[in-house]
Amino acid sequence: MMEENICELELRAILETSNDNIVITDGKGKVLRSSPNCQSIYGLKIEELIGKTVDDLEKMEVFSPSVTKRVLREKKEIQVMQNTLTGRTVMATAMPVFDANGEIIRVISFSHDLTELRQIKEDFEELRVKMEYYQSEIQELRDKEQYTDGIVLKSKEMSNVWQLIQRVALSDATVVFLGESGVGKNVFARAIHEKSSRSKEAFIEVNCGAIPETLFESEMFGYEKGAFTGASREGKPGLIELANKGTLFLDEVGELPLNLQAKLLKVIQEKKMTRVGGTEPKQIDFRVIASTNRDLAEMVKEGKFREDLFYRLNVVPITIPPLRERKDDLLQLCEYFLGMFNDKYRTDKVLHATTIHEILDYSWPGNVRELENLMERLVITTENRIIYPSALPFHQRNSHSVAYEQEEEEIPEQAENLQEALQNVEIRWLKRAYRQYKTTYEMADYLGISQSSVVRKLQKYGINS
Numbered sequence: 001m002m003e004e005n006i007c008e009l010e011l012r013a014i015l016e017t018s019n020d021n022i023v024i025t026d027g028k029g030k031v032l033r034s035s036p037n038c039q040s041i042y043g044l045k046i047e048e049l050i051g052k053t054v055d056d057l058e059k060m061e062v063f064s065p066s067v068t069k070r071v072l073r074e075k076k077e078i079q080v081m082q083n084t085l086t087g088r089t090v091m092a093t094a095m096p097v098f099d100a101n102g103e104i105i106r107v108i109s110f111s112h113d114l115t116e117l118r119q120i121k122e123d124f125e126e127l128r129v130k131m132e133y134y135q136s137e138i139q140e141l142r143d144k145e146q147y148t149d150g151i152v153l154k155s156k157e158m159s160n161v162w163q164l165i166q167r168v169a170l171s172d173a174t175v176v177f178l179g180e181s182g183v184g185k186n187v188f189a190r191a192i193h194e195k196s197s198r199s200k201e202a203f204i205e206v207n208c209g210a211i212p213e214t215l216f217e218s219e220m221f222g223y224e225k226g227a228f229t230g231a232s233r234e235g236k237p238g239l240i241e242l243a244n245k246g247t248l249f250l251d252e253v254g255e256l257p258l259n260l261q262a263k264l265l266k267v268i269q270e271k272k273m274t275r276v277g278g279t280e281p282k283q284i285d286f287r288v289i290a291s292t293n294r295d296l297a298e299m300v301k302e303g304k305f306r307e308d309l310f311y312r313l314n315v316v317p318i319t320i321p322p323l324r325e326r327k328d329d330l331l332q333l334c335e336y337f338l339g340m341f342n343d344k345y346r347t348d349k350v351l352h353a354t355t356i357h358e359i360l361d362y363s364w365p366g367n368v369r370e371l372e373n374l375m376e377r378l379v380i381t382t383e384n385r386i387i388y389p390s391a392l393p394f395h396q397r398n399s400h401s402v403a404y405e406q407e408e409e410e411i412p413e414q415a416e417n418l419q420e421a422l423q424n425v426e427i428r429w430l431k432r433a434y435r436q437y438k439t440t441y442e443m444a445d446y447l448g449i450s451q452s453s454v455v456r457k458l459q460k461y462g463i464n465s
């Protein structure tokens with residue numbers, strides 16, 4: 001076979017099998033040959049392409065811009081992105097073929113369809129944006145779930161309670177909070193409301209122990225105009241009516257006298273009430289949350305609390321444990337309240353390590369409320385920046401103040417003269433300060449001397465080594 005024929009066969013094989021689209025033009029940009037797959041990206045058959053110049057094809061918008069034109073102009077290999085008549089995006093690379101005189105006799109271009117790739121890139125981008133959106137949404141939901149609004153829940157006991165609260169908040173079930181005074185029953189009752197579907201509606205708090213018996217009905221049910229002497233002219237809605245669509249919180253429900261318990265039970269059961277002096281009963285939609293520091297079951301036994309009301313309320317009982325049973329909350333509560341009152345009174349108080357020890361040892365009969373009140377009092381009444389244990393109302397001179405005691409033993413009380421005795425005392429104080437504080441400024445504050453004196457004395461006695 002003639003050499004030329006073999007070349008022709010080789011070229012044809014390349015054109016037919018190449019994945020890229022190949023177009024060959026002469027030195028004037030007229031198409032001589034093309035791979036058959038060009039039709040898929042240019043929309044023209046080979047016969048339609050051949051014989052046309054790249055100029056013609058560009059004018060027909062078969063592709064633009066023409067890479068061959070640039071090669072002819074710039075006489076070097078060029079790469080461009082093209083858009084084609086069929087709406088595809090193509091990466092075209094073209095190179096010149098020179099003759100012996102350096103004239104371009106051919107331009108060969110290879111085009112690679114990037115439409116799919118671009119599509120994938122766009123889809124990917126779209127997905128990425130969506131992902132970002134979902135991620136922020138998830139974060140928001142998580143934050144919301146963990147959003148405890150200044151409620152300390154460090155201990156295992158309280159995180160269990162909190163989990164239960166989150167679960168029941170989603171239902172409309174009646175909840176009764178049990179626990180000693182000051183453990184946070186009101187705080188958690190409100191938290192349930194805030195986390196429930198009723199959060200946008202009213203949270204009406206009824207202090208059952210504080211409403212006088214004679215006013216109970218008019219307060220709870222409201223009254224129509226002229227219902228009794230002294231009744232306002234327009235009439236007035238009661239607390240239950242105000243709780244419509246929201247939550248009715250029956251605080252201190254154990255304080256309610258028996259006859260009022262019966263009236264309360266009736267509205268809770270029927271979700272219907274009539275204003276004093278009114279005739280039309282109204283349908284009211286409210287969720288009941290109750291709370292008490294009394295032992296309701298015991299009161300039922302003693303005949304002081306209606307059994308039927310007890311069972312009405314006792315659907316989901318949640319007991320908040322007293323503070324002495326959840327010491328793990330103490331430290332964080334101290335920090336929380338200290339921060340709160342430091343902000344409020346624009347102070348910068350800190351608790352001495354021994355003060356913290358004594359707080360942890362105390363039994364806290366008044367629970368969180370007692371701790372909160374104590375922190376406020378300490379912030380207001382102490383003079384130094386550091387709050388010493390002696391400021392605690394339950395501080396006992398000989399209680400096991402760990403840090404103090406250790407030190408008393410450390411330095412033997414032997415001195416030749418007064419000078420030496422005084423030095424011993426000074427060393428003891430310095431060592432104590434050195435152990436308890438991180439900076440010489442804090443030590444100075446504690447010792448009541450200047451910071452430079454602290455530095456000097458530490459060096460003098462070699463304490464900082």
Ligand SMILES: Nc1ncnc2c1ncn2[C@@H]1O[C@H](COP(=O)(O)OP(=O)(O)OP(=O)(O)O)[C@@H](O)[C@H]1O
Nearest residue numbers: 150151152180181182183184185186187293368369
């Ligand atoms: N976990 C907590 N984190 C932060 N503050 C709390 C927490 N629990 C209670 N408190 C605070 O302690 C104080 C007492 O709480 P609350 O009034 O809810 O107690 P209570 O159980 O309803 O008491 P009582 O039985 O006397 O009505 C409130 O000022 C409250 O903000």
Ligand SMILES: [Mg+2]
Nearest residue numbers: 185186251291
């Ligand atoms: Mg309360």
